[in-house]
Amino acid sequence: MNDRLDLYNRKRRFDDTPEPAGTRARRKPAGRKTTRQAAGEALSYVIQEHDARRLHYDFRLELNGTLLSWAVPKGPSLDPSVKRLAVHVEDHPVEYGSFEGEIPPGNYGAGSVIVWDRGTWEPVGGAAEAARSYAAGKLKFHLHGEKLHGGWTLVRSHMRGSGDKEQWLLIKERDDEARDESDYDILKKRPGSVLSGSASVAKGEKTTTAASKTARKTAASDAKSTAKRGGKSSAKAASSTRADPRRPDIVATRNTQSLRELAATPSIEGAVKARLPTTFKPQLATLVDAAPPGDEWSYEIKFDGYRVLARIDRDAKGSAVKVFTRAGNDWTAKFSKQVKAFEQLGIESAWLDGEAVVLDPNGVPNFQALQNAFDANRPQDIIVYLFDIPFLNGYDLRGVPLEQRRAILHALMEDVDDSVLRFSNNFDFSAEDLLRSACDMALEGIIGKRRDSGYLSGRSSTWIKLKCRRRQEFVIGGYSEPSGSRAAFGALLLGVYDSKGNLNYAGRVGTGFDAALLRSVKKELDAHATKRMPFAAVPRERSRTPVHWVEPVLVAECNFAEWTSDGIVRQASFVSLRNDKPARQIVKETPRQGADVQQQTDSISDDAPKKRAARKTSGSNVAAAGKTTAAKPKTAKSPTTAPPAEVAGVRISHPDRVIDKSSGARKIDLVQYYESVAEWMLPHLKDRPVSLVRAPEDIGGELFFQKHSQKLSIPNVTQHPGLDPGHPPLITVDTIKALVGAAQMGTVEFHTWNAVASNIEKPDRAVFDLDPDAALGWERMIEAAQLTRSLLEELGLTSFCKTSGGKGLHVVVPLAKQAGWDEVKDFSQAVAQHMAATLPKYFSAKMGAQNRKQKIFVDYLRNNRGSSTVAAFSARARPGLGVSVPLAWDEVAGTTGGDQWTIENLHERLAELKSDPWADYAKTRQRITAAMKKRLNDAQ
DNA sequence: GCCCGCA
DNA sequence: TGCGGGCAACGCGAT
DNA sequence: ATCGCG
Ligand SMILES: [Mn+2]
Ligand SMILES: [Mn+2]
Numbered sequence: 001m002n003d004r005l006d007l008y009n010r011k012r013r014f015d016d017t018p019e020p021a022g023t024r025a026r027r028k029p030a031g032r033k034t035t036r037q038a039a040g041e042a043l044s045y046v047i048q049e050h051d052a053r054r055l056h057y058d059f060r061l062e063l064n065g066t067l068l069s070w071a072v073p074k075g076p077s078l079d080p081s082v083k084r085l086a087v088h089v090e091d092h093p094v095e096y097g098s099f100e101g102e103i104p105p106g107n108y109g110a111g112s113v114i115v116w117d118r119g120t121w122e123p124v125g126g127a128a129e130a131a132r133s134y135a136a137g138k139l140k141f142h143l144h145g146e147k148l149h150g151g152w153t154l155v156r157s158h159m160r161g162s163g164d165k166e167q168w169l170l171i172k173e174r175d176d177e178a179r180d181e182s183d184y185d186i187l188k189k190r191p192g193s194v195l196s197g198s199a200s201v202a203k204g205e206k207t208t209t210a211a212s213k214t215a216r217k218t219a220a221s222d223a224k225s226t227a228k229r230g231g232k233s234s235a236k237a238a239s240s241t242r243a244d245p246r247r248p249d250i251v252a253t254r255n256t257q258s259l260r261e262l263a264a265t266p267s268i269e270g271a272v273k274a275r276l277p278t279t280f281k282p283q284l285a286t287l288v289d290a291a292p293p294g295d296e297w298s299y300e301i302k303f304d305g306y307r308v309l310a311r312i313d314r315d316a317k318g319s320a321v322k323v324f325t326r327a328g329n330d331w332t333a334k335f336s337k338q339v340k341a342f343e344q345l346g347i348e349s350a351w352l353d354g355e356a357v358v359l360d361p362n363g364v365p366n367f368q369a370l371q372n373a374f375d376a377n378r379p380q381d382i383i384v385y386l387f388d389i390p391f392l393n394g395y396d397l398r399g400v401p402l403e404q405r406r407a408i409l410h411a412l413m414e415d416v417d418d419s420v421l422r423f424s425n426n427f428d429f430s431a432e433d434l435l436r437s438a439c440d441m442a443l444e445g446i447i448g449k450r451r452d453s454g455y456l457s458g459r460s461s462t463w464i465k466l467k468c469r470r471r472q473e474f475v476i477g478g479y480s481e482p483s484g485s486r487a488a489f490g491a492l493l494l495g496v497y498d499s500k501g502n503l504n505y506a507g508r509v510g511t512g513f514d515a516a517l518l519r520s521v522k523k524e525l526d527a528h529a530t531k532r533m534p535f536a537a538v539p540r541e542r543s544r545t546p547v548h549w550v551e552p553v554l555v556a557e558c559n560f561a562e563w564t565s566d567g568i569v570r571q572a573s574f575v576s577l578r579n580d581k582p583a584r585q586i587v588k589e590t591p592r593q594g595a596d597v598q599q600q601t602d603s604i605s606d607d608a609p610k611k612r613a614a615r616k617t618s619g620s621n622v623a624a625a626g627k628t629t630a631a632k633p634k635t636a637k638s639p640t641t642a643p644p645a646e647v648a649g650v651r652i653s654h655p656d657r658v659i660d661k662s663s664g665a666r667k668i669d670l671v672q673y674y675e676s677v678a679e680w681m682l683p684h685l686k687d688r689p690v691s692l693v694r695a696p697e698d699i700g701g702e703l704f705f706q707k708h709s710q711k712l713s714i715p716n717v718t719q720h721p722g723l724d725p726g727h728p729p730l731i732t733v734d735t736i737k738a739l740v741g742a743a744q745m746g747t748v749e750f751h752t753w754n755a756v757a758s759n760i761e762k763p764d765r766a767v768f769d770l771d772p773d774a775a776l777g778w779e780r781m782i783e784a785a786q787l788t789r790s791l792l793e794e795l796g797l798t799s800f801c802k803t804s805g806g807k808g809l810h811v812v813v814p815l816a817k818q819a820g821w822d823e824v825k826d827f828s829q830a831v832a833q834h835m836a837a838t839l840p841k842y843f844s845a846k847m848g849a850q851n852r853k854q855k856i857f858v859d860y861l862r863n864n865r866g867s868s869t870v871a872a873f874s875a876r877a878r879p880g881l882g883v884s885v886p887l888a889w890d891e892v893a894g895t896t897g898g899d900q901w902t903i904e905n906l907h908e909r910l911a912e913l914k915s916d917p918w919a920d921y922a923k924t925r926q927r928i929t930a931a932m933k934k935r936l937n938d939a940q
Numbered sequence: 941g942c943c944c945g946c947a
Numbered sequence: 948t949g950c951g952g953g954c955a956a957c958g959c960g961a962t
Numbered sequence: 963a964t965c966g967c968g
Contacts, residue, residue, distance in 0.1 A: 056963080071963070073963065085963085087963050087964095089963090167963090480951095482950085483950075483951090484949065484950065485948095485949065485950085486949075486950055486951085490950080490951070491951065491952085507952095508951085508952080509951095509952095510950075510951040510952065511945070511946050511947080511950080511951060511952080512946075512947085513946095513947075514946095514947055515947080517947095544951085565956085565957095566965090566966090567965095570952085570953080571945090571952070571953080572952090573945090573946080653941080654941095691955075692954095694941075694954075696941045696942085697941095704953075704954050704955090705954075705955055705956095706954050706955080707954085707955050707956080708954085708955085710941095710942075710943070710953085710954055711942080711943055711944085713941070713942050713943065713954090714941090714942090727955095744941080745941050745942075746941055746942095771968090846959080846960070847958090847959060847960070847967075847968070848959080848960055848961070848966095848967075848968095849967090850960095850961085851960080859968085861957095861958065861959075861968080864957075864958070866955090866956075866957080867956095867957085867958090
């Protein structure tokens with residue numbers, strides 16, 4: 001039986017998509033040949049470019065009446081040295097090979113499909129042999145397509161892809177058709193469809209695939225062509241049509257040349273002679289949910305990037321150009337390429353305002369890519385879009401209308417190197433149209449600015465931002481009980497079906513309802529109440545209130561900010577119940593990717609990457625006099641603590657709340673524990689960025705991980721803006737007040753980075769986190785720690801041991817702040833791998849439970865930049881509230897478990913200690929040497 | 941635990 | 948006023 | 963290509 005097409009047919013709804021329905025592979029209309037090869041006909045070959053969730057190329061070869069298919073994420077390469085991953089996917093009907101068009105949202109594989117190449121293929125050894133080769137996992141063949149020719153190999157790798165997908169590799173054979181990837185990228189050189197007129201290649205027109213896919217519908221692209229047609233400068237065009245007639249506009253009427261002359265001494269109306277300030281605060285946009293009426297606004301695309309201010313001053317001693325973040329951090333060093341371009345603007349002095357972005361392969365600004373570019377120190381990948389010029393050549397232009405400032409800026413940028421510096425255009429469309437286009441293109445939103453406004457530092461209403469919200473239907477699978485005075489229910493539990501028919505949990509929505517809606521929705525919920533949990537897997541969240549299930553038949557339309565990578569919606573807001581669509585058809589809709597923003601718009605701005613907390617370094621240094629200074633060990637529980645209490649000068653709310661049911665420990669006990677160990681603990685926290693595990697209710701309830709300062713919520717912690725680009729400041733806990741303050745805020749665990757804030761790129765320690773298979777006895781852990789120590793010692797490194805407070809031990813290696821993150825990480829990986837290689841019965845260097853059966857996982861991954869490990873003396877949010885405790889090596893053998901000490905009993909140990917078991921830690925001066933690396937290398 | 945957005 | 952949601956992100960390894 | 967884990 002040939003059932004290979006069943007899956008394909010099941011995944012699609014044929015009444016709803018323009019794709020061909022598969023006829024049975026072998027059952028054909030009368031008169032048609034049984035199979036092509038039987039008749040000696042050539043076998044067809046096709047590559048379809050499929051712009052689905054992920055852009056990929058479907059590589060298909062006809063054999064035995066169907067199309068064998070692989071998804072090749074990166075497409076084919078003519079370079080024999082380049083292997084391209086090809087994920088084996090289900091067979092497709094032969095007819096599908098000529099399909100080109102849109103697969104509507106909601107259908108499997110939604111997105112656009114074009115036939116990128118087609119022709120015939122010829123298996124080496126003939127068709128009969130091909131079936132065997134295919135089964136054996138190695139196909140050699142020749143292609144006769146319009147784009148691809150010559151010999152190719154598809155080989156099944158030993159690797160396995162996700163699901164039950166086989167991983168194959170697509171490789172060009174060495175022959176006359178082969179080309180070096182670096183000198184000929186066929187995907188770039190021959191984009192587009194080989195069918196019909198959309199083959200831009202035919203005309204030799206250079207078009208990116210993303211642009212060709214989306215250009216047709218975006219207002220932005222129209223904007224560009226309009227601007228292009230209208231003249232050299234769209235900014236100029238804009239101002240000439242929009243200038244306020246009451247104010248004679250000396251800028252609007254000028255051409256570029258004339259504007260540049262004007263720029264040399266911009267003493268125009270509104271400009272004031274002024275010295276160039278040394279610091280400058282940017283103007284920020286206010287979030288609004290609807291565009292204001294009227295045409296006084298011009299719009300720009302909101303970039304998902306990082307706000308930068310450039311200061312140019314040729315009179316300055318030192319370098320003329322400096323680049324600052326919004327918070328005023330000097331990031332000049334990260335923008336070496338851009339600095340050169342700034343120098344070439346021919347400006348004497350200025351403040352320039354813009355946004356740094358990295359465009360992803362689709363031409364969409366991508367914040368993650370930007371971070372990567374910073375991390376990898378690749379300034380050449382970064383493009384700075386400039387949109388304003390508040391100071392120029394001795395004049396303060398903040399009083400000059402926006403349009404005129406921008407016209408001058410644009411003129412100045414006429415000849416700039418646009419690979420690193422660009423002018424960000426504006427669009428004179430209706431905000432609605434532009435926003436829709438922007439959202440279509442998976443951009444974040446748009447920025448509106450009053451045409452006639454001056455430049456106002458800080459948050460203001462003359463700049464606004466309109467954000468894209470996603471919107472789609474969800475299946476309601478349950479609801480949580482209301483709390484307080486809320487009626488009916490708290491939130492709806494949402495789900496979407498996947499292609500296999502599983503209803504996957506997709507988060508919850510608890511807002512957007514008014515009282516009437518709550519009531520009417522509840523009525524529906526009650527009508528469909530069930531004991532049966534409808535999701536494929538129980539949602540793994542911990543709900544604040546109990547949940548109830550309903551049959552998965554109700555459909556809720558919601559809007560939301562975005563999907564998380566876990567398939568959960570963020571910031572969902574209820575819109576309405578829908579009964580026009582069967583629940584079974586509700587699937588995750590993915591926004592269309594693509595749209596080369598750079599080509600289509602040249603546009604830009606935004607106020608800042610992500611929300612960033614307001615600046616504040618709180619007065620943690622104001623030492624509270626007397627009683628609360630040094631930790632006076634207050635070990636025992638306070639017998640009766642009348643709420644609210646005060647500890648170390650910090651008010652403690654709900655002191656008597658039980659936070660650990662298993663031990664009965666109360667919030668005040670944890671707070672007092674931290675107060676009592678502050679003296680011991682603070683040296684481990686000081687100046688070290690910290691992530692917090694917080695449990696505001698109790699450790700059995702909702703836990704969350706906090707890496708950045710949340711607005712100003714935790715009192716007394718120190719904030720470090722700029723260390724983690726694009727995020728609110730990182731936090732350090734440097735004082736007892738901060739420590740207790742954090743505990744007051746529900747912090748249970750403190751996890752520290754392997755570097756200090758003052759030298760964030762140079763880790764000062766490496767950590768080996770020994771994680772045991774649950775089945776192993778503690779002796780094995782002791783032995784493992786000692787073996788780890790021996791190896792390190794052998795290499796010449798002194799190490800220190802502490803309990804984890806949970807199940808294992810940590811071995812910590814102090815290092816001089818010398819090597820970078822990568823080097824330390826690579827070294828620690830080498831150590832872990834060496835251990836796994838020499839004692840494979842004892843150690844594994846691979847994470848994952850199945851790699852650790854009867855073994856101990858040497859977790860070196862804690863040594864990544866931004867990773868953290870639970871700090872010494874931190875409690876753990878687990879039953880019993882274990883504590884991570886530093887040990888002398890000669891004590892290790894006598895330990896009984898990773899959670900041997902708890903917030904309850906640690907004081908006993910501390911009271912008995914004669915000296916700090918880690919007394920030598922601070923004195924240890926050592927670094928990773930080439931010799932050490934070599935020994936590890938040679939050994940393995 | 942607290943800030944924010946929404947009713 | 949009171950409620951609910953957010954409060955990390957990234958590498959690794961499996962399938 | 964995507965999921966789950968830590
Ligand atoms: Mn596909
Ligand atoms: Mn561990």
